[in-house]
Amino acid sequence: MALTNSQYETIMREYENRQTRNRHLLEERTAEIYRQVEGYREIAESIAAISVSQGKKLLEGDEHALEDLKASIRSLSSMKEQLLTGQGYPADYLSPVYDCPSCHDTGYIDGAKCHCFKQAVIDLLYEQSGIRELLEKENFYTLSYEYYQGEDLTRFEKAVDEGRKFIKSFDSDYHNLFFYGTVGTGKSFLSGCIARELIETGHSVIYFSAAGLFETMSRNMFDYKNKDDVLSFHEDLETCDLLIIDDLGTEYTKNVAPSMLFSLLNQRHLNKKSTIISTNLSLEDVRNRYSDRVFSRITNQYFICKFTGPDIRMLKKRLQNRK
């Protein structure tokens, strides 16, 4: 993915901010433990003192110094842990804190970009702060079956099941999902759940409403000035690990959408990159609106889940008003 210098700097500045924030957090925690846990500070300080004196011995040629040092640090460290857990703190409470343990918030692992860097680029390029907020609310922890009954419930359970399988086999198998059904039956919610799980395991996820996607794509068609940006935008769409197209059918660009959709789905299929599409349209409407070739792509290459039931958003609103 192509980045301008200022975009690159923005991302690197964010890494610096993370490091500073986490360093302060650790300092605060250390001060707290020194105040609250009697004897902890003394042990920490004696580890430092022993290290210095063993270092001296090592320089003087004492071959056992290193072994001795390791053994004393081990026993002192376990004493520290016992003190912490004895007071109800987690054993690793004073270990360094990282947003991303893989790269220690540097963005790089052995000179190569970390998975978190890739997602930072995507966030920046697509200003996904909106989706981030959405994903706070829409995830498997907040998933609920209470609004569904009978056949609706069975269908929803099956879709959730498929969603979980999709996540589990994401790295080994190439799959696509197609969610269709009436408004407010949980399609976008489930897409959001899947997106979040995959983002958290370091996959690059791009989320678009169909309206936003086709509008951006058609604007790009005539953007000759920023050709490089447009090219890299299309490359991202075609190569990101997961593309979510939400609310297919709500776009205004009705005449160009079918051919754009076909070439995008086709390219992703060639790249073996997964896509999730959700729509309020019926299958028949999808065929009529996006042509037979799009329809046959979807029926052949997508696992199709039907959603039914009451409009949950309306239901929730009504319940809230009653309170």
Ligand SMILES: [Zn+2]
């Ligand atoms: Zn990282």
